[in-house]
Amino acid sequence: MFAIIAPGQGSQTPGMLAGWLRDPECAAAVRQWSQASGCDLAHLGTKASAAEIARTENTQPLLVAQGLLAHGALTGRLPDGAAVVAGHSVGELTAAAYAGVLDPADAVRLAAVRGRAMAEACAGTPTSMAAVVGGDEPEVLAHLSALGLSAATHNGPGQIVAAGTSGRIGRLLADPPRGATVRELPVAGAFHTPHMEQARQAFADAAAATRFAPPRQILLSNTDGAAVTPPDEIRRRLVEQVVRPVRWDLCMDALARTAPRAVFSTPPARTLAGILKRRYPALDVVSVNTPRDLVKAAARLDAGAARTEPARAGV
Helix, strand or coil: CEEEEECCCCCCCCCCCCCHHHCHHHHHHHHHHHHHHCCCHHHHHHCCCHHHHCCHHHHHHHHHHHHHCCHHHHHCCCCCCCEEEEECCCHHHHHHHHCCCCCHHHHHHHHHHHHHHHHHHCCCCCEEEEEEEECCHHHHHHHHHHCCCEEEEEEECCEEEEEEEHHHHHHHHHCCCCCEEEEECCCCCCCCCHHHHHHHHHHHHHHHCCCCCCCCCEEECCCCCCECCCHHHHHHHHHHCCCCCEEHHHHHHHHHHCCCCCEEECCCCHHHHHHHHHHCCCCCEEECCCHHHHHHHHHHHHHHHCCCCCCCCCC
């Protein structure tokens, strides 16, 4: 058993596609995905500034596109059921493509629809997010509730992202939970909360018109870390994720229970690889950031795939 994880928003860096686009097949795929998504992904991934790629409508399709450049070399080398895959926030679309649920072009297109819809939803009431690190989790959650804030992302013990109106985030910064530090995040709004309801509706329309297939690999859901197989249920959960918390902590727990031979963190790899290593230091986590890393990772998969037995989805 192997595991493959895909990052979400916040892990982007300027020039992140430059090394990949030297490969003609990667360049052709990016041109196809640009046409499908209505985004100039080559520009965003090579020449765009940090400010330009930080815009939600640009970040999300760009991240999914880069993650999918590793798609064939990784999942294409494994028999069905030999991998468990998961993605953080918008990275769940990348993971759905890894699992064979979505065509890669559809995954990038849906990421573009999702990003534009979420950016538009941020244009109304000013909202924001803040990382809350440390403290006792029940106390932290109670403190957020008292301030009228949501726990939008659970990244692991002592790592919660709060979200809500900018005024309430300001009060959290001035009055952090006992034993915790708080840092406001450079994001456009309160993602994964009811403030994104307008975006959920737009994304739901696009998802309803898209084919979702049964997964060929084990796909973990951000909702609760469960392995999900019915295509309609995967679609429903992806839509609801726009307004509901990301439980990455539960995804990591479920992944660890499969005792994977190695976990491949796909590009940009650093953030999720670091979170997983802190949570489960005994896991062998392989970061894939460049085409050179991908060659090494693919060779490792080839060496172990013949010995890999397909696993049941009850993780």
